[in-house]
Every structure is written in C-alpha cells, then in structure tokens.
Amino acid sequence: MHSSNKDKGPAHSERTNAALTKAALVTSLVVAILSNPVSQQTERIPPRSAQVRRAPRSDEAALDLPDDPTLPALAEIRAASSAGTILAPGLGDCPIEFILRGYTPGSRATLEARAGDLRVAVKVYADDPAPEAELYESLASAGLAGDSGVRVPPLLDWVRGLRVLIIGWLEGPTAHELVKGGQGARAGELAAAWLRRAASLPVRLGPPFGAARVLEMAETWVATLASADAALGSDAAALAGRLARTQPKEHAPRLVHGTMYARHVLDLGDGPGVIDWQRFGQGPLELDAGIFLATVSRIALRHEPLAGEVARAEEALRAGTRNLLDERALAWYQSVTLLRLAAKPVGSAGETRLLASGKPDRQTLALSRAQALLDQAARLAAAVC
Numbered sequence: 001m002h003s004s005n006k007d008k009g010p011a012h013s014e015r016t017n018a019a020l021t022k023a024a025l026v027t028s029l030v031v032a033i034l035s036n037p038v039s040q041q042t043e044r045i046p047p048r049s050a051q052v053r054r055a056p057r058s059d060e061a062a063l064d065l066p067d068d069p070t071l072p073a074l075a076e077i078r079a080a081s082s083a084g085t086i087l088a089p090g091l092g093d094c095p096i097e098f099i100l101r102g103y104t105p106g107s108r109a110t111l112e113a114r115a116g117d118l119r120v121a122v123k124v125y126a127d128d129p130a131p132e133a134e135l136y137e138s139l140a141s142a143g144l145a146g147d148s149g150v151r152v153p154p155l156l157d158w159v160r161g162l163r164v165l166i167i168g169w170l171e172g173p174t175a176h177e178l179v180k181g182g183q184g185a186r187a188g189e190l191a192a193a194w195l196r197r198a199a200s201l202p203v204r205l206g207p208p209f210g211a212a213r214v215l216e217m218a219e220t221w222v223a224t225l226a227s228a229d230a231a232l233g234s235d236a237a238a239l240a241g242r243l244a245r246t247q248p249k250e251h252a253p254r255l256v257h258g259t260m261y262a263r264h265v266l267d268l269g270d271g272p273g274v275i276d277w278q279r280f281g282q283g284p285l286e287l288d289a290g291i292f293l294a295t296v297s298r299i300a301l302r303h304e305p306l307a308g309e310v311a312r313a314e315e316a317l318r319a320g321t322r323n324l325l326d327e328r329a330l331a332w333y334q335s336v337t338l339l340r341l342a343a344k345p346v347g348s349a350g351e352t353r354l355l356a357s358g359k360p361d362r363q364t365l366a367l368s369r370a371q372a373l374l375d376q377a378a379r380l381a382a383a384v385c
Helices: 005-034 037-043 072-082 130-141 175-180 184-198 211-228 230-245 285-302 304-320 327-343 348-357 362-384
Strands: 053-055 085-088 097-104 108-115 118-125 155-159 164-168 254-256 265-267 272-274 281-283
Touching (some): 072 118, 130 164, 175 265, 175 304, 184 254, 184 265, 184 272, 184 304, 211 230, 230 362, 254 285, 327 362
Antiparallel strands (some): 053 085, 108 118, 118 164, 155 164, 254 281
C-alpha cells in the first residue's frame, strides 16, 4: 500500500521542506565554487549545469579569507564571492553569507555558510578528504545522521578536486561551554552517551590509533616542550618514558574520534552531537574518553572556581560508562593527552593565541600553563603504575 506525504502528517512535510531548502543552499554553494573560471582552469572540473545568480558586491563586503596555497578551495570561494554576492535561487534568491569559524594554517579551515536561517559547514582541506567523506557515509548508514538522538553531521556534498566537504550544521552548546556554565554533569553525560553508542558501531574505517601511535606523537610534544624550557623538557621526557613502560593492553579496536575534545561534543537537547572527524581511526574507547577528560580537567587549571563542575563531569562520564571502560587505560590516555595539551601553550599556535589575548608576560604564562598540565599528567601516570 502506498502512502502520500499528506498521509504522513505535518512533521514529515516539515522535514521534507527542510531537506529541500538545505539542498538548494548546498547546490548554490557547489555551483558557485565550480563555476569560477580559476577553478575550471586549475582543477579541470566542469561547472554544474545550474546557473549561478549573483548580486553586486561592494568592496567593503568582500570576503576576507586566509591566503593559503595549501587550501585551494579558499581561493575559489573568495573568487566566487568577489564576483558578486552568491544567491540561492531555491531560497527566494536569499544571499549566501560566509563566516570563517576555524583555521589551521597548511591543514584545514571551516566556514559557516548561511542563507537566512539555514546554515551548513564548508570544510576545506590540504589533504584528500575522501576518507572522512566515506566515514560520514558509513555513520549515516549506521543511523547517526538523523535529526534526533546521538548523531554526527550529515555529509551533504563534496568536491574532491578542491578538497571540500559540505556537511550539516549541528547547533548546541559544547561540553566545554556546559562546564563553564555550571552544567558539568550534563557534559559528562553527553560524552558517556556517545561512548556507549560508539561501543556498538560496526564501522571499521580508519588507521590504527592506539597507544603505540600516541607514543610516536608524544616525541614531538616532548621536543616542543624542551625547546621552550629545559626543565619542562626534562619533566616531559620523564613522563613519556613512564608512559612507554606502562602501556595499557588493548583489545578489539573500535571507531575512535581521535580528538574528542570537550569542544567537539555538542548538546543537541535529546543527545550528543560529535563534530570534526578528520583524525578518526581504530583504537580503544579509552582514547576518546581520556581525551575528553583531559580537556575538561584543563578548564579547572585555568578557572579554579570550576573545579567542582569539572569533577561532576568526570563523575558523570564514569557513571555512564561503568563496565565499559578500563580505568587504568583511561588514566593512561588522560595522562598522555595532558602531555599533548602541555605542549600547546608553548607551541607556535599557543603563542599566537596568547599574543592575540593581549595578556602581559605571555611567556611566563605559557610556561606556567604547560607546567601545570605536566604536573597533572605525572600524577595520573603515577597512579597507573
């Protein structure tokens, strides 16, 4: 028996209309980017058949994006925008606005594309994003790209030649914001809900991502700390040595996010949303849980009055993953992540952020933050032994 949209009720119609408007925005974005003459010449990609509609753009409204030759899509988006405001014909010629939301030089950038109340994320990369695109498709097949419950952003479209992904926009406070806002328990509950779902996922994509790989990465973190301060380098080397001697035993690997920072876990109301999957792999769930706890605990080091909320987040995660995680392995991954975080304040990106903050005596502040994170990591590592 066949049923019509009318039979399915207003909720179905609303979802259908939302999907159509989102498709109109995505189509307008992709057509505009691929219709740029520079893109056609350098990437040898034929433009899609739809016509790009534009409105005149003033010099003051020109899109300001980083000039990064490793991210060719940024130049194409800038060129497409500079030719005139991009209009979305399927949305009543609503203008499409771009906002730069994140940028890692030589690696990736994230832009928000907005047309009226509709938003999508445009992610551009230096490397081929095909593995991440495949992951999003696999997660969608596992039921995680819907509009309720535990979920990830859906993949809406992608342009391999320009290394661009266009994905759905998930809206909600991050776990980091929840802790700072006095809702630490909620933050921990969201992370636990994701870990429980990840434990049953059949997705087997991604490279090995366990203790051995993390220890290889740790060599770079130790070197960064040593170049900033000899004493920090000595403490970091001692910590890395202890972690190498106490590697946890690992069992059947699962899909891991790889950078499950508190800011990558969102509160969507009826469950968590987990974003930014470019570092995914196959490893132990304790990896993601340890990363989450390390980034949450860092909040208390910078904002001591929030220590109680941090403790409530940790308690909620442990309560929600009881009999799922190995406590010794969890402490190990939390410790090694704190080593990673300790290198950030004294690295080039950390220096840039401190410079932008305008805080006095920035070098002393960076060294102090690194030492506090190392001390906490050492305490956890000692408990693992």
